Amino acid sequence: MKTSRASLQFRILDIELTDENAFASQLASLAENSPAMLWRGDSTGRCVYLNAPMRNFWGLTLDQCGEFDWATSLLPEDHEAVFGPFAIGMKSHEGFVCEGRYRRHDGEVRILRTKATPYTDAHGHFAGMIGVNEDITELRDAERDLGRRNTELREATKRHLAIADRLKLATSISGLAMSEHDAALRYTWAHNVSGDPLGKTPAELVGPDIGRPLEAILERTLSTGEPQSEELAMVFDGKPIWIAIQTSAVERRGGETSVVASALDITARKLNEQKLEVLARELSHRVKNVFSLVEAIVRQSARLSDVPKEFVLGLESRIQALAKAQDSLAVMDDDRVDLSVLLAGQLSHLSGISMSGPAVHVAGRAAPYISLAVHELGTNAVKYGSLSAPDGTVELSWGLAEDDQIAMIWREQGGPRPVGGEKRGFGSNLLTRIFAAATYGTAEMTLGDTGLVWEARMPRAEAILNAPRAEGG
Incomplete structure (x- = not known):
């Protein structure tokens, strides 16, 4: 049996239409069951479709979508933030992004960020907007909390810097020398210490006659973990001097222990x-x-x-x-x-x-x-x-x-x-x-x-x- 050319073309078209219908059905199912809140509006801004998550947000059935006025759930304080971008987008037929607070069906206020883009009909004419609403309530709460903490951190940093400046000035005026030493007694930080101390031990910096007694106090602090206080009498440049030493052990992250020390010349006293x-x-x-x-x-x-x-x-x-x-x-x-x-x-x-x-x-x-x-x-x-x-x-x-x-x-x-x-x-x-x-x-x-x-x-x-x-x- 021979098949006519017209009959063959009809079958091909039927197959294509069947495939297109199947794809459209799959696409509709995908939109309906998507975890995102999807919606579609007509050229007047009226809702013509809300997917299941969007309907659940407002407590609607599928039949109620065409009659629902989404603007009634928007808090009055946010009208300008939402209606402004919405009106511009509808008039210019361009996409827009806005953010507002909406009252959910259970009465709880949630923050939704809307991203919309225009769509056209079969003739290429503007038919309305399709978009997605994202619930960003927790994100905004986290941002506010982060902002508050950042403000507190900035204020605390200012206070600490002010204290550090005053401490630096006070130690400079008083002649108090401060330093931190690692487990090998090397300087890792120093203030009001002459020379280039970093990476050196006290004995390497000022010589064994003065450095060794100081190292003994540092070692005792590391071994016992207890603060030490001692007055050292020594000879420097042929003259007797007295130094008051205070030390305290500090445990750093990773379990390492260092020693913070202060030294004050008390010779005059x-x-x-x-x-x-x-x-x-x-x-x-x-x-x-x-x-x-x-x-x-x-x-x-x-x-x-x-x-x-x-x-x-x-x-x-x-x-x-x-x-x-x-x-x-x-x-x-x-x-x-x-x-x-x-x-x-x-x-x-x-x-x-x-x-x-x-x-x-x-x-x-x-x-x-x-x-x-x-x-x-x-x-x-x-x-x-x-x-x-x-x-x-x-x-x-x-x-x-x-x-x-x-x-x-x-x-x-x-x-x-x-x-x-x-x-x-x-x-x-x-x-x-x-x-x-x-x-x-x-x-x-x-x-x-x-x-x-x-x-x-x-x-x-x-x-x-x-x-x-x-x-x-």
């Missing part, structure tokens, strides 16, 4: 301290000479007048007590005296006295009155109190009470029964009224069945040093 020590010793020596002179004057005057010997001996012993207090003042560093050292200096020559208490300090200006008080108590105990008896004892104890007060108790036991009188002499006034006024504290003396009891309270050195001085005191 040390020389001044030495001068002050010499002056203090000379002053103490001269003060003790004055006490000796006063004692000699008292003794000589007593010989030329009718003064009881007991009075002279009592006055001399009090002057000697003040001289011993001066010894304690001469060795103090910061106008504070260790209470136990002060008491031992006055009472160590007496047997039968036990002393106990924590390490506390009293102000230097209170030390003479404390010395006079315990000297008076010791002298009285030897003459009339518990230490006048073979088995008599004295317990002297102190501790910290409330309000940062030092509580001190002198308790005698085993001596003759004390006998009180109406008359109050200098010793009684010294142990109560004078002591309390001089130490900014309280003092009370009682005569119990077992012996004399003296209780006193006074502020610690830190408090009494800040108290105003009495006029003439």
Whole structure:
């Protein structure tokens, strides 16, 4: 059977149409099931097609697409940002990109970025726009968060740079040298360090005489991981110098440990301290000479007048007590005296006295009155109190009470029964009224069945040093 030419052409055309229909169907299925939100509008801007993700966003069925006005879901504040590019694109038949906030079918506001391009009909005439909407809400949130963090970072960087500038200026003015060293003790960073230190060890930079002691501190910091603080005395260019070294270990990323160090020339301070020590010793020596002179004057005057010997001996012993207090003042560093050292200096020559208490300090200006008080108590105990008896004892104890007060108790036991009188002499006034006024504290003396009891309270050195001085005191 022969096939006509016309019949063959018809079959070929039928096959082509069938293929085109199949391709169109596949393309429509691809658009419908695409994860992107796709849409198509006509030449008036009305929706004629929304794919499944786009319909789900607005909660629409396929039949509702033709009647849906997408503009109703756009927030009023974003009308200009969306309608402006949309109108220009529709008028010029050109693609456009815009971005706006839309209310989703569940009420949540989402940010959609629209990319649209024009399409034509079979005759090549403009038929509308096709486009894709991309939900960029999380992207914009991330950008805002990133922007906020970048702003915070810039502000923090400005602050840190300002601090670094001030630190650089301060260290330059003070002469403080700072550096960082790796595990081999080589300089990896330096500020205010002379020469070219990077990559060198301290011994390589300044020589072994100065560098080795510094390296020993750096090595100790690396091995123990503990900060180090030390004052190094050395000779440089034939002159003695002192350097205060501070170090701290720093763990870097990757587990490497380095050492940050600072060095400050304290030679001027040390020389001044030495001068002050010499002056203090000379002053103490001269003060003790004055006490000796006063004692000699008292003794000589007593010989030329009718003064009881007991009075002279009592006055001399009090002057000697003040001289011993001066010894304690001469060795103090910061106008504070260790209470136990002060008491031992006055009472160590007496047997039968036990002393106990924590390490506390009293102000230097209170030390003479404390010395006079315990000297008076010791002298009285030897003459009339518990230490006048073979088995008599004295317990002297102190501790910290409330309000940062030092509580001190002198308790005698085993001596003759004390006998009180109406008359109050200098010793009684010294142990109560004078002591309390001089130490900014309280003092009370009682005569119990077992012996004399003296209780006193006074502020610690830190408090009494800040108290105003009495006029003439």
